[in-house]
Amino acid sequence: EDQVTQSPEALRLQEGESSSLNCSYTVSGLRGLFWYRQDPGKGPEFLFTLYSAGEEKEKERLKATLTKKESFLHITAPKPEDSATYLCAVQGAGISSGSARQLTFGSGTQLTVLP
C-alpha cells in the first residue's frame, strides 16, 4: 500500500525566510510524485510533477526535488501570498498501489508566511 508522510504539519515563516517542506513516501513503482497547493475553501491547485530521482522543477519561489524516498519543496524568500497548505501525492504503478491512476496524498503542510 502506498504511503505518504509530510512534515512539518505546520510551518510559520517570516517573509523572506527560506525553508523546505518534506514529503516521504513508499510506493510500489513510482509513476509520478505531485505537489499541489490548496487555499482555504478551494480545491488543490497543481504545482509540479516529478517522475524520477534527481529531477528538479522550479516555479517562481518554489523548487521541488525528488529522491528515491522523499521529495522536498523548497521555498525561497517567501511572501505572505505563499501562505497555503501544500499537499504531496504519489501515483504508483505496482499491484499494491491499487488503481494505477489513483493518487495517494499526504496530510499536507500548512504554511503561514508573516509580513
Next chain:
Amino acid sequence: GAGVSQSPRYKVTKRGQDVALRCDPISGHVSLYWYRQALGQGPEFLTYFNYEAQQDKSGLPNDRFSAERPEGSISTLTIQRTEQRDSAMYRCASSLARQETQYFGPGTRLLVL
C-alpha cells in the same frame, strides 16, 4: 479555459436521505476521479472512470456509494441512505487520457444532520 466544476457547492441533508453530487470535467479530459477529503487531511481516492467505464471503485466505503459517467463526460456520485459519517468534502478531478496530472474542482461540502 474552464476548469473542473462541481455542484452543488454545499449540500445539507438529513440522515437517511439520498444525495447526488455532480462533476463536470475539463473539456476533452477522458479520465475522471472522485476523492473525499476530511478536514486537515489530503484527498482520499474513491473511484475512477476512463471515458464512461468505471475502472476502479476500490475506494468506495460501502455499497451505499455509487458513481456513474454514462456519456463519458459529466459524472454523478450518489450516496444512498446518508449517515452522519458521510459528512465531508467530496472532490472531483479530471485528467487527459495519457497525462497523469489530475486537476481538481472546488468540491461539494456535504453535511448530514
